[in-house]
Amino acid sequence: xxxxxxxxxxxxxxxxxxxxxxxxxxxxxxxxxxxxxxxxxxxxxxxxxxxxxxxxxxxxxxxxxxxxxxxxxxxxxxxxxxxxxxxxxxxxxxxxxxxxxxxxxxxxxxxxxxxxxxxxxxxxxxxxxxxxxxxxxxxxxxxxxxxxxxxxxxxxxxxxxxxxxxxxxxxxxxxxxxxxxxxxxxxxxxxxxxxxxxxxxxxxxxxxxxxxxxxxxxxxxxxxxxxxxxxxxxxxxxxxxxxxxxxxxxxxxxxxxxxxxxxxxxxxxxxxxxx
Numbered sequence: 133x134x135x136x137x138x139x140x141x142x143x144x145x146x147x148x149x150x151x152x153x154x155x156x157x158x159x160x161x162x163x164x165x166x167x168x169x170x171x172x173x174x175x176x177x178x179x180x181x182x183x184x185x186x187x188x189x190x191x192x193x194x195x196x197x198x199x200x201x202x203x204x205x206x207x208x209x210x211x212x213x214x215x216x217x218x219x220x221x222x223x224x225x226x227x228x229x230x231x232x233x234x235x236x237x238x239x240x241x242x243x244x245x246x247x248x249x250x251x252x253x254x255x256x257x258x259x260x261x262x263x264x265x266x267x268x269x270x271x272x273x274x275x276x277x278x279x280x281x282x283x284x285x286x287x288x289x290x291x292x293x294x295x296x297x298x299x300x301x302x303x304x305x306x307x308x309x310x311x312x313x314x315x316x317x318x319x320x321x322x323x324x325x326x327x328x329x330x331x332x333x334x335x336x337x338x339x340x341x342x343x344x345x346x347x348x349x350x351x352x353x354x355x356x357x358x359x360x361x362x363x364x365x366x367x368x369x370x371x372x373x374x375x376x377x378x379x380x381x382x383x384x385x386x387x388x389x390x391x392x393x394x395x396x397x398x399x400x401x402x403x404x405x406x407x
Contacts, residue, residue: 157252160238161190163245165204177231177254180224195220195228203233207248212237221252230257284310286317292324292399294356303336304343311347315354323356325395329388331362348382357398359383361391 148169151158157174161167170178170185178185178193185193194200199219207214213236221229235250258266284306286296296314318326328348335341351358363384385391393403 154251158249159185159190159193159252160247160249162247165190167193168247174252177229177252178221178223179227184224193221195222203235203250207235207237212239212245212248218255221254229254231255284313286310286313288317288321288323289327290396290399290401292322293327293395294318294321294323294325295327295329297329298333300332300334301336302330302333302340304339306336307340307343307347311343311350314347315350318351318354318356325357325359325398326351327359327361327391327395329361329391331388333362357383359385359391359395359398361385361388 151169151171154171155173157177158169158171159167159174160169167185167188167190170182174185175182191197191200194203203214203217203219206217215234217233217235219231219233221231223229231252232255233250233252235248237245238247238249240246284296284298286294289295294314294317296310298310314326314328317323348358348360360382361384383391383394385394396403
């Protein structure tokens with residue numbers, strides 16, 4: 133029986149066929165902002181032919197130059213990737229089309245930006261009710277962020293001494309967020325000692341001890357010493373013990389007062405009682 137030979141296809145031609153078949157408008161530009169490719173959907177969206185686009189500035193397809201600059205600015209600020217950025221396109225006949233743009237920088241093997249590609253999708257603008265719902269969702273997200281900060285506040289108690297107090301259920305996701313905030317705080321404030329109070333924390337899953345040890349190690353790596361107080365859960369203590377190479381190197385205390393005294397001593401201060 134004769135074997136069927138696979139169909140050979142060039143990479144360039146196959147990729148172009150995929151882009152031409154994409155239902156969204158696809159436009160590529162070079163480093164100078166000149167359009168180098170536009171698929172069939174892009175031509176339909178902008179009511180023109182490909183020859184009307186290729187070689188022209190990407191600015192020409194926007195409502196105005198400000199819209200184009202806004203998209204480019206957001207692309208750079210987001211690290212070279214945007215999703216569903218809202219803008220307005222202008223067709224060849226001058227009609228304005230509300231669009232959502234997803235795009236990414238194109239880079240060479242050395243990591244240099246050589247252009248970008250954007251996916252343009254026409255959409256129906258939100259009604260007043262939809263806009264209010266969107267604003268309400270954004271408000272809820274902001275409140276959730278505030279509640280997360282209140283549940284694990286990080287603040288500078290004294291120059292060189294910062295404190296983080298963990299309240300409530302502590303799972304790996306929350307601990308990861310806490311680690312990022314704590315490390316950023318240490319770098320910005322040049323913290324010498326970080327006091328972590330776990331007196332009101334509850335372990336949420338088995339990954340918490342592992343992530344906690346990693347956090348303590350990261351604090352040491354960025355140049356600060358760590359004082360931990362309130363490890364009252366036997367489960368956390370037993371799970372942490374085999375993960376720490378030298379348990380004696382951990383500054384752990386059962387009470388906040390003892391932990392504060394040790395933290396102040398590290399930075400050369402002493403708590404004195406008034407006579």
